[in-house]
Amino acid sequence: MPATTDRTDVAPRVTSRIARKAWREVSRPIRRMLDRETVAPPSLPKPYLTGEGASIAGFHPQQATVETAALPLVQRLVRESSRFPGPIIEIGTLLGVTTTHMALAKAPEQKIITVDLYCWNPWGLPPAVHEALTSQVLAYLVATGHVERISMDKDEFFRTYQGPPPAMVFLDAIHDYPETKKDVEWARRVGAQIISGHDYCDEFPGVKQIVDECGGPRELSASVWVL
Ligand SMILES: C[S@@+](CC[C@H](N)C(=O)[O-])C[C@H]1O[C@@H](n2cnc3c(N)ncnc32)[C@H](O)[C@@H]1O
Known part of the structure; x- marks a missing residue:
């Protein structure tokens, strides 16, 4: 019977x-x-962004230059240096922000030489990216001859420098005692008229030590010092 x-x-x-x-x-x-x-x-994140102490997180352009309060001193020293022949030499370019502030204060005929090996930056940028960025920041000043950007280890620069005594040096590369001592000794050896630098502060006792051994800062603004 079929199912219904x-x-x-x-x-x-x-x-x-x-x-x-x-x-x-x-x-x-x-x-x-x-x-x-x-x-x-x-x-x-890429490993280079997670390296010790290096991070693009929290980036602020202020990390790329001296304290704002110290800029008037830097620029006054640059203006004073125009009385002397010879270039202004910055050791440690980073992004060229302080270089640019110095260029704004210099006499038109003065030249700034800025030296960096692009071996350190606070954001973990790889050296080639770091240098490319700095090259772009300084493109106008380099193209117009106001700034010469040298990519070199500072010791090599010191060894090979053949120019006239610098009107001013601004030392801002490695902030420990032996390296800052080397920088100051070179500046004195080549007859720099004004010797200045960054990071005279408790965070960098080596900078304080060598600056104090040289008689202490003649002037200090934030952590920018001048002998
Ligand atoms: C604190 S930053 C410079 C800041 C810069 N003067 C400013 O105010 O904008 C230090 C720089 O020194 C450079 N540096 C470190 N060791 C160096 C060396 N042996 N030779 C050349 N440059 C070096 C780093 O690559 C870094 O860019």
């Missing part, structure tokens, strides 16, 4: 099939969104 189809059995099955289909359609965009979120996790 009871209409009351079929109706709920059809209704639930339609309901499932409707749910699939309605929920498709939400399911796609959730899938996307789980498929593409955010990529991890």
Whole structure:
């Protein structure tokens, strides 16, 4: 005997099939969104951004120059240096921000030579990126001959410098005692008229020690010192 189809059995099955289909359609965009979120996790930071003490997080351009309060002293020293022949030499360019502040105060005929090996920056930028950025920051001043940007180890620069006695040096590379001592001794040896630098502060006792051994800062503004 053929099985009979009871209409009351079929109706709920059809209704639930339609309901499932409707749910699939309605929920498709939400399911796609959730899938996307789980498929593409955010990529991890590159190792050079997680190196000790180096981070682009919290970047602020003020980290790339001396304290704002010290700029008037730097610029006054630059103006004073125009009485002497010879270049202004900055050891430690970083991004060229202080270089630019010095260029704004210098006499038109004065030249700034700025030296950096691009071996350190506070943001963990790789050396080539660091140098490319500095090169762009200083592009106008270099193209117009106001600034010469030298990519070199400072010791090599000291060893090979053949120019006239500098009108001013600004020492701002490695802030420990032996390195700052070397910088000051070179500046004295080549007859620099004004010897100045950055980071005479408790954070860098080596800078304080050598500056004090040389008679202490004649002037100090924030942590910019001048002998
Ligand atoms: C504190 S930053 C200079 C800041 C810069 N004078 C300013 O005020 O904008 C120190 C710089 O010294 C450079 N440096 C460190 N050791 C060096 C070396 N042996 N020779 C040349 N440059 C060096 C680093 O690459 C870095 O750019």
